């Protein structure tokens with residue numbers, strides 16, 4: 001039985017990964033400091049014999065007893081509002097955190113996969129973004145704490161691979177959506193659906209001409225799983241190349257939810273990338289992977305999830321307001 005450590009286990013992607021590895025018959029050790037994670041995402045796993053949860057911050061020394069085959073590092077704040085609220089933790093988990101996990105992987109002779117991001121490409125000057133593009137990142141802008149932490153994380157991981165011969169994998173994740181996204185983390189999809197459910201207007205930042213390409217979570221998890229089992233140590237983009245403007249996206253959410261609210265426009269946050277679309281040629285050829293779930297299908301499932309949450313969660317206070325976010 002494979003033993004797998006998943007950091008950020010109570011988060012959106014971490015919890016789906018825990019589900020996947022449990023379904024594959026692994027023993028899963030989930031770790032999370034619960035700054036942005038939510039135990040409700042893994043509550044269903046807690047009674048299982050082959051799931052254990054460790055409440056721990058991986059920026060501090062990480063101890064796991066026994067054998068480990070795989071480590072998946074998914075602990076990190078991951079929304080622009082979070083970077084502003086907890087910038088130092090964001091930097092620490094991508095730097096001190098990865099150093100601890102690389103040390104653990106070396107000690108246990110485990111294969112380590114890190115969650116990197118399309119943010120390493122910054123506000124990209126190459127479109128669509130392929131893995132050979134080095135990016136256009138502002139290190140001292142509001143997103144710098146995340147972008148640079150993830151870039152450092154890639155560099156550190158590659159150094160352990162080349163210097164120590166550690167088995168490593170790097171996935172560059174593009175915008176992903178699905179059940180268990182945090183309702184009030186400021187990301188565009190929960191923001192729009194939350195607004196529709198509360199009967200508020202949908203806030204489009206800027207003129208809404210910026211683009212994103214949204215991947216449904218099940219597709220992403222499949223891509224990550226295949227990458228982990230591959231023998232490829234260079235970064236691989238995983239995402240859905242189906243690109244859409246944020247204005248069109250708001251219209252889709254209005255149609256999906258049947259809300260009678262309208263779109264209102266707010267200032268564009270600083271350094272908000274103008275366009276984003278993954279070039280997934282590498283994933284296609286190396287992993288024989290491509291996304292399967294259509295946006296209409298994925299959005300419907302995600303909307304049903306948000307609708308099923310207790311109503312009071314819809315009105316939980318945002319820990320950082322949109323207006324503060326735009327001002328920074």
Ligand code: UDP
Nearest residue numbers: 080186187188189191203204205210246272
């Ligand atoms: N966005 C928006 N309204 C919102 C939240 C986000 O128009 O209420 C925009 C945001 O400016 C960005 C896009 O939606 O252009 C995606 O934002 P998100 O925070 O989800 O992710 P990222 O910018 O990291 O791709």
